[in-house]
Amino acid sequence: MNTKVRIRVYYDRQSLGFAIISFLLILLYLIILAFGQRGVNAATFQTSQTISTNMQQFYLTKQAFPGGEALTACATGYHMASLWEILDTSNLRYNTTLGFTRDDSGQGPVIGAGGWVRTGFSNDTSNTPGKGNCDGWASSDSGDYGTAAYLPYLDWTTGGDIGVWKTETDQCNASWWSVWCVENVGYTIYLPIVLRH
Structure with missing residues (x-):
């Protein structure tokens, strides 16, 4: 039972380029969102500590x-x-x-x-x-x-x-x-x- 599935995708160079650029921009946005949120939370915590205890x-x-x-x-x-x-x-x-x-x-x-x-x-x-x-x-x-x-x-x-x-x-x-x-x-x-x- 060796079944093969074949999918054919038709594209031209312009649509492929657009798809790759869109994918990379979305990926970059998600990375910035994920790591940026950590930095904001840590910075907010550190700032509040400095204000309250460490003048x-x-x-x-x-x-x-x-x-x-x-x-x-x-x-x-x-x-x-x-x-x-x-x-x-x-x-x-x-x-x-x-x-x-x-x-x-x-x-x-x-x-x-x-x-x-x-x-x-x-x-x-x-x-x-x-x-x-x-x-x-x-x-x-x-x-x-x-x-x-x-x-x-x-x-x-x-x-x-x-x-x-x-x-x-x-x-x-x-x-x-x-x-x-x-x-x-x-x-x-x-x-x-x-x-x-």
Whole structure:
């Protein structure tokens, strides 16, 4: 009982090309849909975890450094902060283990104590707050200047603004400034896995 089934399909080149392209597009769409959905779910889960429990951390070093050593002052997993990274402290968590604290600082940064901070400006040695950066934090020379930032002491009885950073410049050889550090942020990228048989 050897039965053979024979099917004849008639086509021309144009319809075959259209069928192949249509099949490949549908296959590509299904692959993107399948793998893309996994990436969205994982990204959504990770984002909600970050928002609820793992806020980016920052701190002011306990030790002081001259300007030329500021870039290497932060602990592993942290980098010297730009003022723009730490400007809004409500989005950050102060690391009280690594950071300088005072009796009444609670879980937040201290007031009146400052540190070198990156400016976002080109390499500069001028005595201008927001510009001076010890020649890109490479200089500890007394003739060069860098920018330091601090949360100032405030007279709360006057009803003024609270939480405004103050900046000033100092000579890069000054060894009484700490350094503002902020946690490195990692990003996860999900790519499809291609398996070969």
